Amino acid sequence: MSSLPSRIGGIALLILSLAACVITGFMVLGRLHDRPRTEDAYIAANIVHLAPEVSGRIVTLAVHDNEKVRRGQLLYVIDPEPYTYRLQQAQAQVDGLQAQIDVQTSQVSSQISHAGAEASAVQSARARLALAQATQNRLTPLAGQGFVTREALDQARTETRSAEASLQQALQSAVAAHQAVRSVAPLRADLAAAQARLREAERDLRLTTVRAPCDGVVTDLNISAGEYATTGKPVFTLVDSEIWWAIANFRETQLVGLVPGQKVKVYAMAQPGKPITGTLESLNAGVVPDEGTSAGGLPKVPRTLNWVRIAQRFPVRIRLDNPPSDLMRIGATVVVVVMR
Template sequence: MNSLPSRIGGIALLILSLAACVITGFLVLDRLHSRPRTEDAYVAANIVHLAPEVSGRIVFLPVHDNEKVRRGQILYVIDPEPYTYRVQAARAQVEGLQAQIEVQTSQVSSQVSHAGAEASGVTSARARLTLAQATEGRLTPLARQGFVTREALDQARTETRSAEASLQQSLQSALAAKQAVRSVAPLRADLAAAQAQLREAERDLRLTTVRAPCDGIVTDLNIAAGEYATTGKPVFTLVDTEIWWAIANFRETQLAGLAAGQKVRVYAMSQPGTPITGTLESLNAGVVPDEGTSANGLPKVPRTLNWVRIAQRFPVRIRLDNPPTDLMRIGATVVVVVMR
């Protein structure tokens, strides 16, 4: 008699349990839809490979591996002595050209004055010739009529020939004086080139002191003062701590509801009880597919087919808002929840 109510109670409990499971499942699905999340995420930051722009031996290295540095702080100094000599040589060349320009400018002024005087002589010679020709022109008809002696006419003709010769000589002298005027334009061009070399030498001298371009943490430092630094070859790496990101790999089925500007909560695995706020900044444009690539110019198609198709994951960049510095390490695992 007691078995029937027990069976009914058991069936009812089973039904209630199944209903609770279904409701819980719907709630979980609704939460996953309204708040997409992923555990496939990690902390990221920009890194700066501190490579010098000038070569030389490192004479001062005040930082250490894993040390925090501030923007503008001296990281290392390359021997400035040879670059100081280059600046001095470039400055001496500039000063020498400036002195030459001053001297030649003075000479040019004198040459221009001389050319002006010769030009004035041409004007006087031309006026003298005009007067002599006019005098000869007046005396010629008078001499035919007997009013002027033959001697006076010959004298006027001689004066005309002399004035013509004097004009030609003045013209040649004026041309020579004009050609003798030297221009300072070539020296000014040389000066501009020398000044550019001086600025470049001064810049190289400044670059012997390498400063931190941002707040950061020194890493991968395994040299000491005395090492020779080569242009373009990194001496060590600086982790930029001014901006931190979380790179979250979301399934492609979740991307439709994600957009730039959405608020995000990030939980570091080392301290899951400390939520970090952030803003979704951008969605990745694509990843390299496992299939469909090419080799030797031909499509590469696999012979086998996996019937279980797994959704592709795409990186989503999230900028963190004032994250705790003690939790920020590149590659640290985090959980990302998007707050729609």
């Protein structure tokens, strides 16, 4: 008889334990629903591959690997000597063309004045011819009536022919003077091209000095002064430390309700007791699927069917608010909890 109460007590204890487990499970599920979290997350930041825009030998390397730098700080200098010579050559070409334009402008002014004088001579010759023709026309009927001598009529005709010849000569001189006027437009076009080359030479000389485009940390630096830098080939990498993110890979079932602007807590594995606040910035639009890809221009469909379907994970970008610099390293493991 004494075993019955103990059995009943054991059953009651088991029932209470199961009820507690169920209640605890519902509480955990509710908390996970209210505060989605993932341990599949890491620290990320923008990087700058510092490749020079001009080629040359590095004469000054002002930084070391893993050194922190500030925006505008000197990083390295490429030998400026050949670019200085190119700048001087471009400047000399601009000065020479400007001098030619000044000389030719003075000559053009003189040529224009001469052409104006020749045009005036044409007008004078026209007036002389008109007067000679009028005199001849007036004397011709008078000579037929005997009122004017033959010598006077012949002299009027000679004056008319002379005026015609003078007019033709004046016209030819005016055309020649007009054609002699040289334009400075070709020289001005050459000057504009030379000035463009001068500005390019100034830019190239300025680009021999490379400065930090942002606050950051130098990494992957394994050269020294004397190395030849090639245009477009990175010398080293700069990690932008002005903005840091956490990239959290949430399951697709957790994405419902995640919207930009939500507050987030990030726990770095290096110091889990020191939470970092952040703001959910954006949700990834998609990842490459394991199935449904193409090969050779045709869809690739596997023959087998996986009956266990695992939820896909999508990256969520979280911007960190004033993160501690000693914990900020690209790729560092973190745990992300969305405070929804």
